[in-house]
Amino acid sequence: MTQATPSVSTYASGTADRPYDDEDISSREFWSTDMFEREKTFARLRSRDTITWHPTPADQIFEHPDDYGFWAITQYDDLVEVTKRHEDFLSGPGILMENLPAEFIEGAQSFIGMDPPRHARLRRLVASAFTPKQMRRINEMISRNAKSAVENLVAKAEANGGEADFVAECAGLMPMNNINDMMDVPDGDREEAANQTAIAMSWSDPEMVGHTKEEVINSLMTANGYCHELAVRLAGERRENPGNDLISSMAQAEIDGERLTDHEIGAFFVLLTVAGNDTTRQSTSHGLKALTDFPDQRAWLLEDLEGRMATAVEELVRWATPIATFRRTASRDMEFRGRQITAGDKVVMFYSSANRDERRIERAHELDLSRKPNPHITFGGGGIHHCLGNQLARTQLGAMFTELLTQAPAITAGEPELTPSNFFNIVKRMPAYPAGR
Amino acid sequence: MKIDVDYNRCTGHGLCELEAADVFEVGKDGLVQVLIDHPGEEHRQGIEAAIEICPTAALSLRD
Numbered sequence: 001m002t003q004a005t006p007s008v009s010t011y012a013s014g015t016a017d018r019p020y021d022d023e024d025i026s027s028r029e030f031w032s033t034d035m036f037e038r039e040k041t042f043a044r045l046r047s048r049d050t051i052t053w054h055p056t057p058a059d060q061i062f063e064h065p066d067d068y069g070f071w072a073i074t075q076y077d078d079l080v081e082v083t084k085r086h087e088d089f090l091s092g093p094g095i096l097m098e099n100l101p102a103e104f105i106e107g108a109q110s111f112i113g114m115d116p117p118r119h120a121r122l123r124r125l126v127a128s129a130f131t132p133k134q135m136r137r138i139n140e141m142i143s144r145n146a147k148s149a150v151e152n153l154v155a156k157a158e159a160n161g162g163e164a165d166f167v168a169e170c171a172g173l174m175p176m177n178n179i180n181d182m183m184d185v186p187d188g189d190r191e192e193a194a195n196q197t198a199i200a201m202s203w204s205d206p207e208m209v210g211h212t213k214e215e216v217i218n219s220l221m222t223a224n225g226y227c228h229e230l231a232v233r234l235a236g237e238r239r240e241n242p243g244n245d246l247i248s249s250m251a252q253a254e255i256d257g258e259r260l261t262d263h264e265i266g267a268f269f270v271l272l273t274v275a276g277n278d279t280t281r282q283s284t285s286h287g288l289k290a291l292t293d294f295p296d297q298r299a300w301l302l303e304d305l306e307g308r309m310a311t312a313v314e315e316l317v318r319w320a321t322p323i324a325t326f327r328r329t330a331s332r333d334m335e336f337r338g339r340q341i342t343a344g345d346k347v348v349m350f351y352s353s354a355n356r357d358e359r360r361i362e363r364a365h366e367l368d369l370s371r372k373p374n375p376h377i378t379f380g381g382g383g384i385h386h387c388l389g390n391q392l393a394r395t396q397l398g399a400m401f402t403e404l405l406t407q408a409p410a411i412t413a414g415e416p417e418l419t420p421s422n423f424f425n426i427v428k429r430m431p432a433y434p435a436g437r
Numbered sequence: 438m439k440i441d442v443d444y445n446r447c448t449g450h451g452l453c454e455l456e457a458a459d460v461f462e463v464g465k466d467g468l469v470q471v472l473i474d475h476p477g478e479e480h481r482q483g484i485e486a487a488i489e490i491c492p493t494a495a496l497s498l499r500d
Contacts, residue, residue: 123449128467383492384448
């Protein structure tokens with residue numbers, strides 16, 4: 001069944017005569033720095049006290065002659081407003097600020113790139129697996145996966161002079177095992193699926209995807225192809241022998257009397273794989289770096305791990321902001337913050353910026369693990385697309401940092417190697433020293 | 438009190454469960470179930486918090 005709203009087909013955005021803001025937030029160069037460097041630019045943009053118009057990145061994989069740029073939403077209140085008005089700011093035409101091949105996008109977004117009514121119908125199929133109460137039911141599984149990830153890190157470091165790559169040996173493992181336990185994806189397949197989607201999400205990193213346009217597109221489509229084949233195979237098995245897992249839910253689902261197509265099941269799987277793997281692992285890595293850089297904060301947390309962890313996790317996800325941007329498309333002409341938006345314009349929400357907006361978050365540039373209330377918008381500004389996995393992420397991060405600070409309370413992180421990305425705040429590698437350094 | 442749910446809006450986010458665990462639970466169909474038909478005054482604060490936090494504004498209260 002195809003969705004009612006048009007899929008990723010409208011690359012046109014804006015007009016040739018609309019003047020651009022001076023600040024560069026488009027180029028690959030900008031996105032190749034780190035979040036602290038980027039924040040200097042975002043702070044200047046927030047001070048304009050409006051939304052700003054910027055050129056489409058010049059070095060994208062997929063250029064379109066009528067794509068003149070995007071509106072940047074850098075202030076907290078504006079981001080919340082855009083989020084809530086899902087009829088004015090559509091997800092159907094695509095939720096990435098970058099232009100990627102339509103075939104890839106359509107095979108990867110599933111309901112995150114949909115508008116009502118189909119959005120809710122797909123999301124509801126799996127919603128009960130991600131609720132607060134369900135997290136309590138699977139808490140043991142989550143704790144177990146955190147424990148084994150940390151044990152692995154400690155063992156690898158011990159065998160390697162006290163150092164191990166935190167991403168490969170810990171941060172990446174826990175969320176991978178949790179989301180794949182929920183989908184009941186076999187060992188071997190789960191590692192390869194995570195590996196493939198990590199490559200795909202690194203479309204701006206030649207080390208991961210190659211240099212030429214052909215190589216990049218090939219990397220993206222290979223990732224999708226692998227995940228689709230795996231998902232369809234598993235769904236077929238689960239139709240015969242249903243379980244309690246997410247793939248069984250997808251396989252047996254009927255919407256308006258019709259089953260999901262293989263393509264829809266594949267895209268659903270890609271979405272859950274990416275969302276499950278490539279977000280929490282960033283918060284984990286940035287979180288460990290923050291605990292290294294601010295030892296007084298770590299000391300505060302260690303005074304009462306159990307009592308203070310939930311509050312600390314909120315601040316760590318605000319600090320890390322694993323998803324830097326999401327895009328919407330204006331459904332009509334409208335005025336917004338004194339600017340004139342035209343139907344079809346891309347509107348990009350900058351979560352990293354909103355999470356540092358001192359209009360809503362006091363001392364926003366300070367890491368304060370005791371921060372309460374903490375109105376961060378890491379999981380979104382509310383609305384129908386509010387992060388499905390927010391409770392899973394919070395539970396995982398609580399389990400992970402409890403394990404880390406219990407098994408290796410002196411652990412430190414070295415300098416992270418970042419993957420350039422205008423989508424995720426990606427840590428590619430980061431040395432960790434469980435016994436300290 | 439009586440809780441009204443707009444089932445067109447409810448997408449089973451489950452944040453209501455956090456605010457009033459005795460009153461709300463998301464079912465397998467991804468829609469919220471109201472566990473207590475006529476909750477007493479002791480539940481009012483939790484229910485109002487749930488109404489406030491629901492990302493899709495699917496909940497309301499009738500006295």
